[in-house]
Amino acid sequence: MAYYKTSDAGVLAAWKKYREEADRLQVLGNEFAKRYEGASPLFSTSFHSGRRFFGLKFKPEMPQPLWTKPDPKAEGSQFPRSSLPPGSKGDERKALKIELTKLREDFNEHKPKGEADMQPFLDSMGLGGGALLFASYKHIAKDDCLYVSTSAKPSSVMTEILGSEFEAAENADK
DSSP, rough: OEEEEEEOOOHHHHHHHHHHHHHHHHHHHHHHHTTTTTEEEEEEEEEETEEEEEEEEEOOOTTTBOOOOOOOTTTTBBOOOOSOOTOHHHHHHHHHHHHHHHHHHHHHSOOOOOOEEEEEHHHHHOOOOTTTTSEEEEEEEEEEEEEEEEEEEEOOTSSEEOOOHHHHHHHHTT
């Protein structure tokens, strides 16, 4: 494990752009969740791929005929069903099918699209393109400096530092 820091304007600008995209996505997710009572947005975040809107979680859970069961492996997320479950018949089923179609169309039309891409930020440090595929990675962002702990070898914009300096920056956040 090695420790690095940088005040390179390109790296800091790439980090700022990523944060702005992530914040914009958060706002869009919050606005989307307001369309559904009791909903909160869920996001998937990875240092390899960045941040993207994943789905919605409800309290209380949404009813089963129109929504999937909460998925405990995906933070309890629920989505509009792709088809109605068996059980309803006749006019009731037709009405539910119309309601489900409208729900799915509304959900798909208004859900946040796009992502906050982490790759330009990683590329700015020479850590993009799979450099972190088999390496560990952690970063701490300050206003004027970025600290990185990684087993990969970044580009020359990063200056190697002692672990104690990295830990001091890490502890300053607590």
